[in-house]
Each structure stands twice: as C-alpha cells, then as structure tokens.
Amino acid sequence: MFKKLIILAFLVLVSAPVFSQQDSVIANIPVTAPGSMVFCPVNNHIYCSTDRESVGDGRIYVINALNYQVIDSIMIGAPLGWLLYNPISNKLYCTIFTGGIAIIDCKTDSIIAIPNTPIAYEIILNPVNNKVYVTNYTEGAVTIIDGYGDSIITTVGLGSDYSRGLVYNSKANKIYCALEHSGTEFVIDGNTNSVVATIPIGSGVYHQVYNSVENKIYSANFYSDNISIIDGSTDQVIKTLNVSYGPYSLAYNPINDKIYCAHLYTGLIRVIDGKGDSTITIVSVGGEPLNLLHNPISNRIYFVEMQEPKRSWQG
Numbered sequence: 001m002f003k004k005l006i007i008l009a010f011l012v013l014v015s016a017p018v019f020s021q022q023d024s025v026i027a028n029i030p031v032t033a034p035g036s037m038v039f040c041p042v043n044n045h046i047y048c049s050t051d052r053e054s055v056g057d058g059r060i061y062v063i064n065a066l067n068y069q070v071i072d073s074i075m076i077g078a079p080l081g082w083l084l085y086n087p088i089s090n091k092l093y094c095t096i097f098t099g100g101i102a103i104i105d106c107k108t109d110s111i112i113a114i115p116n117t118p119i120a121y122e123i124i125l126n127p128v129n130n131k132v133y134v135t136n137y138t139e140g141a142v143t144i145i146d147g148y149g150d151s152i153i154t155t156v157g158l159g160s161d162y163s164r165g166l167v168y169n170s171k172a173n174k175i176y177c178a179l180e181h182s183g184t185e186f187v188i189d190g191n192t193n194s195v196v197a198t199i200p201i202g203s204g205v206y207h208q209v210y211n212s213v214e215n216k217i218y219s220a221n222f223y224s225d226n227i228s229i230i231d232g233s234t235d236q237v238i239k240t241l242n243v244s245y246g247p248y249s250l251a252y253n254p255i256n257d258k259i260y261c262a263h264l265y266t267g268l269i270r271v272i273d274g275k276g277d278s279t280i281t282i283v284s285v286g287g288e289p290l291n292l293l294h295n296p297i298s299n300r301i302y303f304v305e306m307q308e309p310k311r312s313w314q315g
Contacts, residue, residue, distance in 0.1 A: 027068040031061050034304045037293040038085040038092065039065065040106050046293070046302065049080040049094055060094060062109055065295060074109055076102050081137075084123040086147055088130050095120035095134060103150055113150050117143050122166045122207075126190050128173050133188075135163040135177060142166070142177050144193055154193055158186045167208035169232045171215050176230075178205035178219055185219065185228075187235055197235045201228035207291075209250040211274050213257045218272075220247040220261060227261065229277050239277050243270060251292035255299050262289035262303055269303065 035051030046063040058080045062072040081095035085106070092104040101120055103113040121137040130147035140159040145152055161179035168175055173190035178201060185199035202221025209218050215232035227241040227250075245263035247270075252259050257274035267286045270279055287305040294301055 029063060029068050029070065031070060032057070034061065035080060036082040036094075036291055037302055037304065038083040039293060039295050039297075040085050040090075040092070041087070041297060042090055043106060044297065045071075045106070046295070047083055047085070047092055048304070049083050051080070058096075060092070060104070065298065072109055074104060074111065076111075081121045082123050084125055084132065086125050086130075086132070088125075088127060088147060093123055093132060095123050097121065097137075101134060101145075115145065115150055115152065117152070122164060124166045124168050124175065126168055126173070126175065127170070128190060131190070133166055133168075133175050133177075135166055137162055137164070139163070140179065142175070142188065156188060156193060156195065158195070159184075165205040165208040165219060167210045167217055169210055169215075169217065170212055172232055174232075174235075176208060176217055178208060180205060181223075183221070183224070185230070199230060199235055199237060201230070201237060202226050202240070207249045209252040209259060211252055211257070211259065212254055214274055216274070216277075218250055218252075218259055220250050222246050222248055222264070227272075241272070241277060241279075243279070249290060249292045249303070251294045251301055251303075253294050253299070253301070255296065260292055260294075260301055262292050264288055264290060269301075 033050045034048045037048045044065045046065050048061045050058050058076040058078045060074040061070050064071050079097040081097050084093040090106045092106050094102040100114050105112050118136040119138050120134045122135045124133050132145040132147050134143045140161050140163050142156045144154050161182045164180045165178040175188040177186045183203040185201050186195050187197040189196045201219050202224030204223025205219050207220050217230040219228040225244045228237050229239040231238045245266045247261050248264035249262040259272040261270040265288050269283045271281045273280050290304040292303045
C-alpha cells in the first residue's frame, strides 16, 4: 500500500497590524506505507517509519528536511508502531508492534539495541529525568525505560483496555495515557511512576498533544467525534470540542499556538486556536490524512496520507 506524507509550510503574509495565512501543498515525497514521523534538529532529518501492516519490510526512511529527498532507510524487518527522538542522547526509538523497541543512533543511523517489551505502540519522552514511556498496547499498561542505559525501570498497569494515546506535560512533569475504549485518561507522576489521577474523556483515543503555551492537553477521540481539552494544572476537562469526521491525529505548533487535527477518511485537516480552543479553518488536502508532525525549524507540518505517495503543505 502506498501512502503519502504531506508537508504543510506556514507562510505568514504580514500587512501590519493584520496577519493572514495561505495554505498550499509544497512537496510530495513518495515512500511505501509510511506511518509515524519524528524530526531530528541535529542532522535536520525527518524519520518516517512504515506502518504496522508492513510485516516483513518494516523500515525507517531517512528524509532530508531541506530538499525532501529520501536519503536512506533503516531496515527493522518487523511491523512498526511509533517513533520518538530523544535529544538528550541523540537517539531514535521505534516501537515494534510484535514486541520490542528498536533504538537507533542518529549520528550513524544504525541500530544499537532492541530491548524486549510486550506489544509496543505509542512512545514519549520525559526530558526532566530522561525516561521513555511506551504503551503496552494489548496489556493496558505503560512500560518505563531509562533513557540513559535503555533498561526497563518498571511497568505501570492501567487496566484491561488497550493503552493508546500518550503525552507529556512539561510544566507538571506528568504523563497522560488514554485507554482506547473506556474513555479514561490516566495521569502518571513523572517522579514516582505512580498513577495520581484518572480523567473521563471520549473514546477511541489514538493520539494526544500537549499545548505548552496554555498548559492544556488535547485528546483526539476518534469514536466520539470530538476532542477533549484538559487543564494541565487541575487535570479537569475544560472543554469538549465537537468536530465530527473522526479526529485521528494531532500536532501542536508552539510558534503560533495552534493545534492541527487530521480527520481520517475525509481529506481534511482542522486548525484550532490554542488559546480559545475554537476552529480557525479546515484545510482540504485530499485522501486520508493520518499522523502529523511539526518541524520547528521550518515551521512546517508534515502528515502521512493513506493511499498515494508523500506530500507537503504550506499554511
């Protein structure tokens, strides 16, 4: 199956004091079955994994962020989940859907370790104490890994439901993990590794993002057709944004305090104001937009689109 990665670049046209934006696709990068993406500012590379359907050909594409050319691929040979870049160690983590995590040195783009874990899916970093958190997809748990030695510290059980969306709150040093069907968000203390709160949200959470400017967590509830917005200080839902169209993936742009929401199966990407939490615009990009990524250096949004090859969007 072919998919495509769209790059959304943000050209801000200034006519003081009025600001306006123009949205357009600026690049198309063909790769086979892309899934998750991360950006490495050290080498200005985008890493894009193949999705979990690519059982025997699981690999990570290395893309030059300046000219959007694929310059290498790292073979894993297994169905892959999500990617994480650790700037503390300059390492790339890739979850393996059949179990395990591939750890890659971004200086050489070579695999240096594959610690054994249960079925691994989403993955995030706690930069305060350099811990890596991984959802054990079918076990309703989160495995915590030491980012220095890459050894497993502990596993936090959350229940029998699938553990999916993960996000880190940098202001409170807390980790949020949503269960897919029950509509429950678990809050984990970044120091003690213990659950300190649960929050009722919508169901079908595949992805969450943290708004560092406003200290808010956004949860895309695919089954509920809405986005739960959580206050990062009180851990209370402060707004439920009804969006319809199956919100699947989210990305946050701290430069303009906006949240981007990909609506799977519709060809639409919603742009949300991070302060007022209202929809600013909906951009039609065609196809089936999937996972999103913000490049802070170029201020561009990349997204994987199912069915065809990869592109880039300008906002």
